[in-house]
Amino acid sequence: MSRPREFNVDRALHQSLEVFWTKGFKSTTFEDLTRTTKVKKQSLYCVFKNKRDLFLKALVLYREERISILEEMASREMSPLEKLETIFDYSQYQNKETCRGCFMVNSALEFGNDDQEVCREVSLMFDQIESILEKIIREGQEQGLVTKCQSSKELAAYLNNALSGMRFMEKAGASNEQINAILHTSFALIKAENAR
Known part of the structure; x- marks a missing residue:
């Protein structure tokens, strides 16, 4: 008969995600994880094979x-256009106080x-993300709000790249003014002439 689990796995995974997001994979020690989750190393190993396995599961959870x-x-x-602005606002301000950037972008850089x-x-x-953006852009093109000079796929790739760049800039300490200037330019470029 297996021993019952003594901790909340979902909570421990969320807490571990926060540690990895703040410190990165290489700088995070197992002591950091056990101290934050208040779960013993042996108990964590019963569910997550090792630090890398825990990190990968945290990445999946974040995504x-x-x-x-x-x-x-x-x-x-x-x-x-309001949907796109909402997504950009969310992406910009979700980590405003901590300036941690995006966990996925940070991991790609690491x-x-x-x-x-x-x-x-x-x-x-x-x-x-690109698929979500493309669907919104296509809807905007059908309504005459988004330019048709490029395809919805091309514009989605462009905006996705702008979002990633914005997160990198945030992590690097760029000011809100610098980031807002990029957002303003991005929206100006995708809007149809009659929507400007």
Whole structure:
């Protein structure tokens, strides 16, 4: 008969995500994780094989939660341009006080191409965000609010890149004014002439 689990796995995973997000994978020690979660190392190892396994599960959790939030925003009853502004505002201000940037972008910068599983999670999140943006942009093009000079796919890739760059700038300490200038320019470029 297996011993019952003595801690809340979901809570421990969320707490671990916060540690990894703040410190990065390499700078996070198992002592950091056990101190934050208040779960003994042996108990964590019973559920998560090692620090890397815990980190990968935290990345998946982060992606799933953020994509769920963006999908909810995309489904709201508002104009496509308002949806895009809501997504950009959320992306800009979710970490305003901590300046941690985006956990996924941070991980991409930390690992580069060295870890296939991390790369796969990063690519999946960016693909999912681009798909959400493309759907909104296509809706905006159909309503004459978004330019048709480029395809919805091209514009979605452009905005996705702007979002990623914004998160990198935030992490690097850029001011709100600098980031807002990029957002303003991005929206000006995608709007149809009659929507400006």
